[in-house]
Amino acid sequence: MQGQKPDQGNKPSDEELIARFQQGDSYAFDLIVKRYKQQLLNFVFRFLNNREQAEDVVQETFLRVYRKRHAYKQVAKFSTWIYTIAGNLARTELRKRKRRQLFSLSDIGMEEKDYEIASDEYNPEKYTNTVMHEKIIQREIDKLSVKFREVIILRDVQGLAYEEIAEIINVPLGTVKSRVNRARLRLQEKLRQYL
Amino acid sequence: MQKSRDYSHLYSRLIDGELSIDERQILEKHLEENAQEKQRVEQLKSLRNAMQNLQPVKISDDFSTILRARIQMEKKVGRLSLVSVLQAWRVPAFGVATAVAIFIVFSFLQPSRNQIFSSDSQPVPAIELGGAMQRIPAANIHYSLDHFDAPPASGRRTGMQKTPNIETAEKMHTAKFATTDSLTKPENPAVKLNTAQVQFTY
Numbered sequence: 001m002q003g004q005k006p007d008q009g010n011k012p013s014d015e016e017l018i019a020r021f022q023q024g025d026s027y028a029f030d031l032i033v034k035r036y037k038q039q040l041l042n043f044v045f046r047f048l049n050n051r052e053q054a055e056d057v058v059q060e061t062f063l064r065v066y067r068k069r070h071a072y073k074q075v076a077k078f079s080t081w082i083y084t085i086a087g088n089l090a091r092t093e094l095r096k097r098k099r100r101q102l103f104s105l106s107d108i109g110m111e112e113k114d115y116e117i118a119s120d121e122y123n124p125e126k127y128t129n130t131v132m133h134e135k136i137i138q139r140e141i142d143k144l145s146v147k148f149r150e151v152i153i154l155r156d157v158q159g160l161a162y163e164e165i166a167e168i169i170n171v172p173l174g175t176v177k178s179r180v181n182r183a184r185l186r187l188q189e190k191l192r193q194y195l
Numbered sequence: 196m197q198k199s200r201d202y203s204h205l206y207s208r209l210i211d212g213e214l215s216i217d218e219r220q221i222l223e224k225h226l227e228e229n230a231q232e233k234q235r236v237e238q239l240k241s242l243r244n245a246m247q248n249l250q251p252v253k254i255s256d257d258f259s260t261i262l263r264a265r266i267q268m269e270k271k272v273g274r275l276s277l278v279s280v281l282q283a284w285r286v287p288a289f290g291v292a293t294a295v296a297i298f299i300v301f302s303f304l305q306p307s308r309n310q311i312f313s314s315d316s317q318p319v320p321a322i323e324l325g326g327a328m329q330r331i332p333a334a335n336i337h338y339s340l341d342h343f344d345a346p347p348a349s350g351r352r353t354g355m356q357k358t359p360n361i362e363t364a365e366k367m368h369t370a371k372f373a374t375t376d377s378l379t380k381p382e383n384p385a386v387k388l389n390t391a392q393v394q395f396t397y
Contacts, residue, residue, distance in 0.1 A: 041251075041254050045252045059258070063266065134249055137249065156246035177207065178204070180207055188239050
């Protein structure tokens with residue numbers, strides 16, 4: 001079905017796009033994919049730390065949006081809805097992975113060795129951008145429990161507001177703030193030699 | 196030694212700029228007095244900056260192409276699954292339709308109850324009751340296999356005879372069995388009366 005291209009000068013909101021898609025405008029769906037694929041991939045990748053699996057999850061997220069487009073009601077932001085879908089799928093993938101890991105425990109030791117960094121002399125400003133590279137942060141994110149991991153990613157990596165995070169993971173606002181604080185303190189504790 | 200108060204629950208709110216002026220002043224004063232905690236807050240700021248500056252993962256070039264292909268495939272599979280569902284239900288649906296058709300046909304062909312018991316309207320042949328002859332319309336005699344109800348002693352009388360007692364009913368019952376082809380006369384009518392119901396209307 002051919003959709004009408006939106007006016008480039010007047011960028012449609014997410015809610016307008018999904019409304020058009022619900023009315024059969026498949027071009028609106030293409031715009032949604034274009035708008036969200038990168039940020040969803042970042043979110044899911046930081047959650048799973050596996051690019052291939054993350055991309056599969058994002059694909060599945062958009063398929064769910066396609067299938068369940070009429071389930072979306074404009075009582076919530078579209079971004080909240082799509083992040084909720086992606087987060088649920090990522091958690092499911094994580095559970096599958098844990099079940100698989102029960103049968104292959106040999107990877108654990110190797111992962112630890114990859115990030116050995118021995119340096120007592122460091123300049124915090126310098127090391128923020130050099131030594132404390134992504135793999136170290138990612139390793140420590142992976143060690144967080146799921147409930148801390150998802151809030152710290154949504155808050156500090158994705159830059160979402162606390163209120164939106166509360167809606168996405170369906171917990172009270174105070175709980176989100178508390179979890180973000182505790183997740184940050186844990187990461188700071190683990191990474192302080194690199195900070 | 197007095198232990199200093201723990202303000203760590205406010206650190207994130209300080210970093211995010213969510214503290215009120217009063218809270219901020221109290222916390223900043225605490226940090227000025229505690230260099231270790233101040234360093235901790237600085238590390239938290241560095242951590243947040245590092246998290247915000249993580250390199251985005253580049254998405255595959257063929258991501259959208261693969262997605263479109265999957266959607267197209269799903270559309271086809273969806274159509275196929277609808278057809279397969281219809282095919283799977285074809286046999287049971289045919290069976291149900293046949294059963295309904297048979298039921299309808301039999302319900303029309305089956306004779307009504309009045310037709311079956313039309314012989315009831317025929318009078319029972321005369322029965323000799325103690326030398327007296329009387330006719331009781333067969334329609335007034337109803338049988339069931341449950342129990343025997345004797346007519347009420349004080350029932351309303353419209354007829355010409357006295358209320359029949361059990362003995363009379365027994366004779367009539369015997370006579371009825373004797374005159375009905377479809378029924379077999381019981382060997383012991385007295386016993387059979389216990390399972391028969393005879394009603395009289397006068």
